[in-house]
Amino acid sequence: MQEAPAATRPFTVPPFAQACLEAASDAWGASFQHPFVRALAEGTLDAERFRFYQMQDARYLEAFADACSLIATRCVRPDDKLWFIDAARLALVVERELHAGYGKKLGYTLEDVARIELTPNNRAYQDHMIATAVRGTLVEAVAAITPCPWLYVELGQHLARELGTIPDTHPYADWLRMYSNPEFNTYMDNLLERLERFAREADDAARARAKEAFRTSVRYEWMFWQQAWEQQRWPV
Numbered sequence: 001m002q003e004a005p006a007a008t009r010p011f012t013v014p015p016f017a018q019a020c021l022e023a024a025s026d027a028w029g030a031s032f033q034h035p036f037v038r039a040l041a042e043g044t045l046d047a048e049r050f051r052f053y054q055m056q057d058a059r060y061l062e063a064f065a066d067a068c069s070l071i072a073t074r075c076v077r078p079d080d081k082l083w084f085i086d087a088a089r090l091a092l093v094v095e096r097e098l099h100a101g102y103g104k105k106l107g108y109t110l111e112d113v114a115r116i117e118l119t120p121n122n123r124a125y126q127d128h129m130i131a132t133a134v135r136g137t138l139v140e141a142v143a144a145i146t147p148c149p150w151l152y153v154e155l156g157q158h159l160a161r162e163l164g165t166i167p168d169t170h171p172y173a174d175w176l177r178m179y180s181n182p183e184f185n186t187y188m189d190n191l192l193e194r195l196e197r198f199a200r201e202a203d204d205a206a207r208a209r210a211k212e213a214f215r216t217s218v219r220y221e222w223m224f225w226q227q228a229w230e231q232q233r234w235p236v
Protein backbone atom coordinates (compact mmCIF):
# COMPACT_ATOMS: atom_id res chain seq x y z
CA MET A 1 0.00 0.00 0.00
CA GLN A 2 1.20 3.44 -0.87
CA GLU A 3 1.90 5.83 1.95
CA ALA A 4 3.96 9.01 2.04
CA PRO A 5 7.24 8.07 3.74
CA ALA A 6 7.50 9.48 7.25
CA ALA A 7 10.76 11.28 6.42
CA THR A 8 8.96 13.62 4.01
CA ARG A 9 6.35 14.74 6.56
CA PRO A 10 6.78 18.42 7.30
CA PHE A 11 5.22 18.05 10.76
CA THR A 12 6.07 15.99 13.82
CA VAL A 13 4.42 12.62 14.31
CA PRO A 14 4.68 11.74 18.02
CA PRO A 15 4.71 8.06 19.12
CA PHE A 16 0.98 7.62 19.77
CA ALA A 17 0.02 9.16 16.41
CA GLN A 18 2.57 6.85 14.79
CA ALA A 19 0.98 3.85 16.52
CA CYS A 20 -2.47 4.94 15.29
CA LEU A 21 -1.17 5.24 11.75
CA GLU A 22 0.42 1.79 11.90
CA ALA A 23 -2.81 0.27 13.22
CA ALA A 24 -4.66 1.78 10.24
CA SER A 25 -1.98 1.52 7.54
CA ASP A 26 -3.90 -0.63 5.02
CA ALA A 27 -6.99 1.54 5.06
CA TRP A 28 -4.83 4.68 5.02
CA GLY A 29 -2.96 3.62 1.87
CA ALA A 30 -6.20 2.56 0.16
CA SER A 31 -7.45 6.18 -0.01
CA PHE A 32 -4.40 7.13 -2.10
CA GLN A 33 -5.43 4.50 -4.65
CA HIS A 34 -9.16 5.19 -4.72
CA PRO A 35 -10.46 5.85 -8.28
CA PHE A 36 -12.14 9.06 -7.08
CA VAL A 37 -8.81 10.37 -5.77
CA ARG A 38 -6.90 9.26 -8.87
CA ALA A 39 -9.43 10.95 -11.17
CA LEU A 40 -9.48 14.08 -9.01
CA ALA A 41 -5.69 14.38 -9.26
CA GLU A 42 -5.66 13.68 -13.00
CA GLY A 43 -8.43 16.21 -13.57
CA THR A 44 -10.59 13.57 -15.26
CA LEU A 45 -13.19 13.30 -12.49
CA ASP A 46 -16.63 14.10 -13.88
CA ALA A 47 -18.29 17.22 -12.53
CA GLU A 48 -21.38 15.27 -11.40
CA ARG A 49 -19.37 13.07 -9.02
CA PHE A 50 -17.39 16.02 -7.72
CA ARG A 51 -20.60 17.99 -7.13
CA PHE A 52 -22.07 15.03 -5.23
CA TYR A 53 -18.88 14.80 -3.16
CA GLN A 54 -18.76 18.51 -2.39
CA MET A 55 -22.37 18.69 -1.24
CA GLN A 56 -22.01 15.64 1.00
CA ASP A 57 -18.69 16.99 2.28
CA ALA A 58 -20.16 20.34 3.25
CA ARG A 59 -22.55 18.48 5.53
CA TYR A 60 -19.72 16.25 6.79
CA LEU A 61 -17.67 19.30 7.80
CA GLU A 62 -20.58 20.60 9.86
CA ALA A 63 -20.43 17.37 11.88
CA PHE A 64 -16.64 17.62 12.14
CA ALA A 65 -17.09 21.13 13.56
CA ASP A 66 -19.67 19.80 16.03
CA ALA A 67 -17.25 17.06 17.15
CA CYS A 68 -14.51 19.67 17.70
CA SER A 69 -16.93 21.86 19.67
CA LEU A 70 -17.89 18.90 21.87
CA ILE A 71 -14.22 18.06 22.42
CA ALA A 72 -13.59 21.68 23.49
CA THR A 73 -16.11 21.29 26.32
CA ARG A 74 -14.24 18.23 27.56
CA CYS A 75 -10.76 19.76 27.62
CA VAL A 76 -9.51 21.06 30.96
CA ARG A 77 -6.89 23.56 29.82
CA PRO A 78 -8.17 26.80 28.30
CA ASP A 79 -5.48 26.61 25.56
CA ASP A 80 -6.83 23.24 24.48
CA LYS A 81 -10.43 24.49 24.54
CA LEU A 82 -9.42 27.43 22.38
CA TRP A 83 -7.60 25.24 19.91
CA PHE A 84 -10.63 22.98 19.35
CA ILE A 85 -13.00 25.95 19.14
CA ASP A 86 -10.71 27.38 16.45
CA ALA A 87 -10.65 24.00 14.69
CA ALA A 88 -14.47 23.97 14.66
CA ARG A 89 -14.54 27.50 13.30
CA LEU A 90 -11.93 26.72 10.65
CA ALA A 91 -13.92 23.71 9.39
CA LEU A 92 -17.01 25.91 8.90
CA VAL A 93 -15.10 28.80 7.34
CA VAL A 94 -13.12 26.55 4.98
CA GLU A 95 -16.35 24.90 3.92
CA ARG A 96 -17.92 28.22 3.04
CA GLU A 97 -14.86 29.36 1.06
CA LEU A 98 -14.58 26.24 -1.07
CA HIS A 99 -18.33 26.24 -1.62
CA ALA A 100 -18.58 29.83 -2.69
CA GLY A 101 -16.24 28.86 -5.56
CA TYR A 102 -17.46 25.38 -6.47
CA GLY A 103 -21.13 26.14 -5.79
CA LYS A 104 -21.03 28.88 -8.41
CA LYS A 105 -19.14 26.68 -10.89
CA LEU A 106 -21.21 23.55 -10.34
CA GLY A 107 -24.54 25.22 -9.72
CA TYR A 108 -25.61 24.66 -6.13
CA THR A 109 -26.38 26.90 -3.18
CA LEU A 110 -26.09 26.58 0.60
CA GLU A 111 -29.86 25.90 0.67
CA ASP A 112 -29.36 23.01 -1.76
CA VAL A 113 -26.65 21.60 0.54
CA ALA A 114 -28.98 21.82 3.54
CA ARG A 115 -31.66 19.85 1.65
CA ILE A 116 -29.66 16.82 0.44
CA GLU A 117 -30.10 13.45 2.07
CA LEU A 118 -26.91 12.20 3.72
CA THR A 119 -25.60 8.96 2.22
CA PRO A 120 -25.32 5.88 4.48
CA ASN A 121 -21.50 6.19 4.55
CA ASN A 122 -21.52 9.90 5.34
CA ARG A 123 -24.11 9.44 8.07
CA ALA A 124 -22.16 6.55 9.60
CA TYR A 125 -18.90 8.53 9.64
CA GLN A 126 -20.57 11.57 11.20
CA ASP A 127 -22.28 9.43 13.83
CA HIS A 128 -18.97 7.75 14.69
CA MET A 129 -17.26 11.11 15.32
CA ILE A 130 -20.13 12.56 17.31
CA ALA A 131 -20.76 9.42 19.37
CA THR A 132 -17.05 9.15 20.19
CA ALA A 133 -16.89 12.84 21.14
CA VAL A 134 -19.82 12.33 23.53
CA ARG A 135 -19.26 8.84 24.92
CA GLY A 136 -15.54 8.18 24.48
CA THR A 137 -12.66 9.30 26.65
CA LEU A 138 -10.89 12.49 25.52
CA VAL A 139 -8.07 10.65 23.72
CA GLU A 140 -10.63 8.52 21.85
CA ALA A 141 -12.64 11.58 20.86
CA VAL A 142 -9.56 13.29 19.45
CA ALA A 143 -8.35 10.10 17.75
CA ALA A 144 -11.67 9.84 15.88
CA ILE A 145 -11.38 13.33 14.36
CA THR A 146 -7.64 13.14 13.56
CA PRO A 147 -7.74 11.17 10.25
CA CYS A 148 -9.93 13.86 8.68
CA PRO A 149 -7.32 16.62 8.50
CA TRP A 150 -4.32 14.29 8.55
CA LEU A 151 -5.30 12.14 5.58
CA TYR A 152 -6.27 15.16 3.45
CA VAL A 153 -3.09 17.05 4.24
CA GLU A 154 -0.99 13.99 3.30
CA LEU A 155 -3.07 13.40 0.22
CA GLY A 156 -2.82 17.06 -0.80
CA GLN A 157 0.94 17.12 -0.33
CA HIS A 158 1.38 13.75 -2.04
CA LEU A 159 -0.66 14.83 -5.09
CA ALA A 160 1.09 18.22 -5.25
CA ARG A 161 4.45 16.41 -5.34
CA GLU A 162 3.14 14.05 -8.00
CA LEU A 163 1.77 16.85 -10.17
CA GLY A 164 4.71 19.21 -9.72
CA THR A 165 2.87 22.47 -10.22
CA ILE A 166 -0.90 22.59 -10.25
CA PRO A 167 -1.89 24.47 -13.43
CA ASP A 168 -4.67 27.10 -13.15
CA THR A 169 -6.51 25.15 -15.85
CA HIS A 170 -6.77 22.07 -13.62
CA PRO A 171 -10.51 21.71 -12.88
CA TYR A 172 -9.85 20.91 -9.22
CA ALA A 173 -6.91 23.29 -8.65
CA ASP A 174 -8.64 25.03 -5.71
CA TRP A 175 -9.24 21.74 -3.93
CA LEU A 176 -5.66 20.54 -4.53
CA ARG A 177 -4.15 23.86 -3.49
CA MET A 178 -6.16 24.07 -0.32
CA TYR A 179 -5.08 20.69 1.01
CA SER A 180 -1.45 21.06 -0.05
CA ASN A 181 -1.23 24.47 1.67
CA PRO A 182 1.75 24.34 4.07
CA GLU A 183 -0.29 26.27 6.68
CA PHE A 184 -1.84 22.92 7.56
CA ASN A 185 1.52 21.70 8.89
CA THR A 186 1.19 23.90 11.98
CA TYR A 187 -2.37 22.70 12.41
CA MET A 188 -1.15 19.09 12.30
CA ASP A 189 1.63 19.77 14.80
CA ASN A 190 -0.92 21.25 17.18
CA LEU A 191 -3.43 18.46 16.76
CA LEU A 192 -0.94 15.60 17.08
CA GLU A 193 0.72 17.20 20.12
CA ARG A 194 -2.69 17.19 21.83
CA LEU A 195 -3.42 13.63 20.79
CA GLU A 196 -0.06 12.63 22.30
CA ARG A 197 -0.65 14.48 25.57
CA PHE A 198 -4.18 13.06 26.01
CA ALA A 199 -2.84 9.57 25.22
CA ARG A 200 -0.18 9.95 27.91
CA GLU A 201 -2.83 10.98 30.44
CA ALA A 202 -5.05 7.97 29.58
CA ASP A 203 -4.80 4.30 30.58
CA ASP A 204 -4.02 1.33 28.33
CA ALA A 205 -7.66 0.45 27.70
CA ALA A 206 -8.49 4.02 26.62
CA ARG A 207 -5.43 4.13 24.36
CA ALA A 208 -6.47 0.85 22.71
CA ARG A 209 -9.99 2.20 22.12
CA ALA A 210 -8.51 5.42 20.72
CA LYS A 211 -6.45 3.48 18.19
CA GLU A 212 -9.57 1.60 17.16
CA ALA A 213 -11.53 4.87 16.82
CA PHE A 214 -8.74 6.28 14.64
CA ARG A 215 -8.74 3.17 12.45
CA THR A 216 -12.53 3.30 12.08
CA SER A 217 -12.31 6.91 10.88
CA VAL A 218 -9.59 6.00 8.36
CA ARG A 219 -11.90 3.30 7.00
CA TYR A 220 -14.75 5.79 6.79
CA GLU A 221 -12.46 8.18 4.89
CA TRP A 222 -12.10 5.55 2.16
CA MET A 223 -15.84 4.95 2.29
CA PHE A 224 -16.40 8.68 1.82
CA TRP A 225 -14.61 8.59 -1.56
CA GLN A 226 -16.55 5.47 -2.36
CA GLN A 227 -20.00 6.99 -1.58
CA ALA A 228 -19.21 9.89 -3.93
CA TRP A 229 -17.75 7.63 -6.63
CA GLU A 230 -20.86 5.43 -6.73
CA GLN A 231 -23.24 8.31 -5.86
CA GLN A 232 -24.49 6.12 -3.08
CA ARG A 233 -28.18 5.74 -2.34
CA TRP A 234 -30.04 4.04 0.47
CA PRO A 235 -30.95 0.52 -0.76
CA VAL A 236 -34.50 0.81 0.56
Ligand SMILES: Cc1ncc(CO)c(N)n1
Binds near residue numbers: 060221
Ligand atom coordinates in the same frame (compact mmCIF):
# COMPACT_ATOMS: atom_id res chain seq x y z
C1 LIG B 1 -14.68 13.35 4.52
C2 LIG B 1 -13.63 14.38 4.72
N1 LIG B 1 -12.52 14.06 5.39
C3 LIG B 1 -11.57 14.98 5.59
C4 LIG B 1 -11.72 16.28 5.15
C5 LIG B 1 -10.64 17.29 5.37
O1 LIG B 1 -11.12 18.42 5.97
C6 LIG B 1 -12.90 16.59 4.47
N2 LIG B 1 -13.12 17.83 3.98
N3 LIG B 1 -13.82 15.63 4.27
